[in-house]
Amino acid sequence: MNPSLTDTSTLREAGTVLLPGDPGYDVATVPWNLAVVQRPAAVAVPRTADEVARVVAAATALGLRIAPQSTGHGAAALATGSLHDVVLVRLHELTGVTVDPIARTARVLGGTLWRDVVEAAAPHGLAALHGSAGDVAVAGYALGGGLSFYGRAHGLASSHVRAVELVIADGSIVRASEHERPDLLWALRGGGGGNFGVVVAVEIDLIPVADVVAGMLLWDLSKGSEVTRAWARWTADLPESATTSLRFLRFPPDPAMPPFLSGRSLVVIDGAILEDDERAAELLAPLRALAPEVDTFGRMPAAGLVDVHMDPPDPVPGVSDHAMMTELPDAAIDALVAVAGADVEIPLICAELRHLGGALARSGDGALARLDGAYALFALSPAPTPEMAAIGESVTSSVAAALAPWANGTAFLNFADRGIDVATGFDADAWARLVEVRRTVDPDGVFAAAHPIGDGRR
Ligand SMILES: Cc1cc2nc3c(=O)[nH]c(=O)nc-3n(C[C@H](O)[C@H](O)[C@H](O)COP(=O)(O)OP(=O)(O)OC[C@H]3O[C@@H](n4cnc5c(N)ncnc54)[C@H](O)[C@@H]3O)c2cc1C
Incomplete structure (x- = not known):
């Protein structure tokens, strides 16, 4: 595509569209992941579906492509391609x-x-x-x-x-x-x-679901090996009613944080259990036997679950890596502890394992019908500067590499920010069908997605 922006009037008339140099362009292009700099040909901030339609029509008439973006949590994957011929369509004003x-x-x-x-x-x-x-x-x-x-x-x-x-x-x-x-x-x-x-x-x-048993259990990271071994055994035959995550988490010193988090390196298990209180307590007993320093598991309104994982409340700069794992034997836990445990000084925010299986492993209807793997690994490092981002890429890659012997080579694309072969997110038949649907719906490859389907153009 050879974009010509000599006459941008149709684009400007389509709605709230900002070009480089316009006041507001810089702010409107900042994604949630602050490590990513986006410099699209233009950015649109539509408030209605009709405005989106006008922007798409005007952009394609100018030979430009279109990248939809809601928050920019997935901006790192999108930014692996150039946005010089792209109108970024930010959807944060189209909500309800x-x-x-x-x-x-x-x-x-x-x-x-x-x-x-x-x-x-x-x-x-x-x-x-x-x-x-x-x-x-x-x-x-x-x-x-x-x-x-x-x-x-x-x-x-x-x-x-x-x-x-x-x-x-x-x-x-x-x-x-x-x-x-x-x-x-x-x-x-x-x-x-x-x-x-x-x-x-x-x-x-x-x-x-009106309420749910949810919360977190927290230990010093020096207990990382013991707790991860116990969690691996626990998850091996856990009912489908329980979905949890285990993380090695490192917090910087921050007076705004509670003392049990500020400056600490921790191992944290959190998640939700859809059982009555008695059964939930029975299920949690083997983890509670490890004497967590903090235990917040209890019945709460379902709306509270969105805060249990303590994800950052505001945009942050980060780089990450990911793998899908078939199992978590002792050797894998030793490898994780060796690369990310308490004795290692590294700029790593978290090394996280999400427990899969249950209904996630059964076929649903859709291009991604199931998740193939027992655990999903997600490693995240801070990236406040390009230098730190480079270090973070190497740190998060080293975590994924340490666990590679137990990875199955597939990817869960929501957790995959960079260096991913998008086809590994799907089984072969689904991928072929996806490419066909894309060809039918978007024959000229107008849309630029974080994880492109088809010929890889973004
Ligand atoms: C702190 C954090 C926690 C997370 N936790 C989880 C989790 O628990 N489970 C999980 O599955 N994932 C999780 N993710 C990953 C997250 O689901 C993906 O990054 C997802 O793509 C974010 O969607 P978004 O629309 O907010 O991000 P965006 O960066 O805005 O969008 C990502 C991509 O989705 C597409 N897209 C977004 N909006 C639209 C739209 N309106 N129209 C068309 N396409 C659109 C685009 O292709 C875009 O490039 C987490 C990510 C972060 C950073």
């Missing part, structure tokens, strides 16, 4: 939630955050399959799979997407559901929204 308590569904607008869905569902005794952070957007998360603390009981969030409304390459607004464009709905369920259009609304299932 409507809950249908009878149908147990929610219709959310394109840039809506999970926290808003959780708050709107709670008064009806309903919960949503949100992830660990309330400020991640529904569109990027759910259409990329969506791994929640309800996951082992209810499966991937993408399997619970009922319908999607999106602006496609010709500027029209279409709806994909089981009855309208079912192939496109199949592709959007896990194939990532950004490959097919700008998503302006998503309809999702809610689950009848």
Whole structure:
């Protein structure tokens, strides 16, 4: 594509569109992941679906491509390609939630955050399959799979997407559901929204969960080996009602933090258990026997689950690496402790293992039908400067490399920020079908997604 920006009037007339040099351009291009610098040909901040449609039509007429972005949590993956011929469409002004308590569904607008869905569902005794952070957007998360603390009981969030409304390459607004464009709905369920259009609304299932046993158990990282061994044994035959994560976590000294976190290196287990109090206590007993320093597990309103993981409340700069693991034997735990345990001085925010299996391992309907693996590894380092980012890339890669002997070579794309072969996120048949759907819906490769499907263009 050979963009010509000599006459940008049609683009400017389409809505709130800012070009380099315009006041507001720099602010509007800053993603949640502050390590990423985005310099697109233009940035649009639409407030309505019609405005999105006008921007898409004007951009394509100028020979520009379009990258939808809700929050920029996944900006590192998008930024691996150049954005010089791209209009970045930021959806953070296109938000809103409507809950249908009878149908147990929610219709959310394109840039809506999970926290808003959780708050709107709670008064009806309903919960949503949100992830660990309330400020991640529904569109990027759910259409990329969506791994929640309800996951082992209810499966991937993408399997619970009922319908999607999106602006496609010709500027029209279409709806994909089981009855309208079912192939496109199949592709959007896990194939990532950004490959097919700008998503302006998503309809999702809610689950009848008003409260949940959730919380965290926390130990000094010097207990990393003992606690991880116990968690690995515990997860081996855990009921599907429990979904947890184990993290080696390092916090910088910060007077604003509680003393049990500030400046500490910790091993933390957290998550949710969908059982009554007695059964939940029975399940937690082997972990509690390890005498955690802090134990917050208890019954809480389901809306509280979005804060249990203590994800950063504000945008931060970070780089990460990822792997899907088949098992967690003692040798893997030794390898993790050797590279990220208490005796190692490294700039690593976390090395996290999410327990998979249960409903996550069973086939749902969609391009990403199941997660292949027993644990998902996610390693994250701070990246406040390019130099620290380079160090962080090497640190997080070293964690993934240490666990590589137990990795299965697939990827969960929501956790994959860089250096990923996107096809490894799908089984071979699903990938072939995804490429075909993309070719049909976006034949000229107009859309630039974080994880591109097809010929790799972004
Ligand atoms: C702190 C943190 C916690 C996380 N926790 C979890 C977790 O628990 N479980 C999990 O599964 N993932 C988790 N993730 C990963 C997260 O789900 C992905 O980064 C996801 O892509 C973020 O979606 P977003 O829309 O907020 O981000 P964005 O960067 O805005 O979007 C990522 C990509 O999604 C597509 N997209 C986004 N919005 C639209 C739209 N409106 N229309 C079309 N395409 C769109 C685009 O291709 C875009 O490049 C976490 C990430 C972070 C940083």
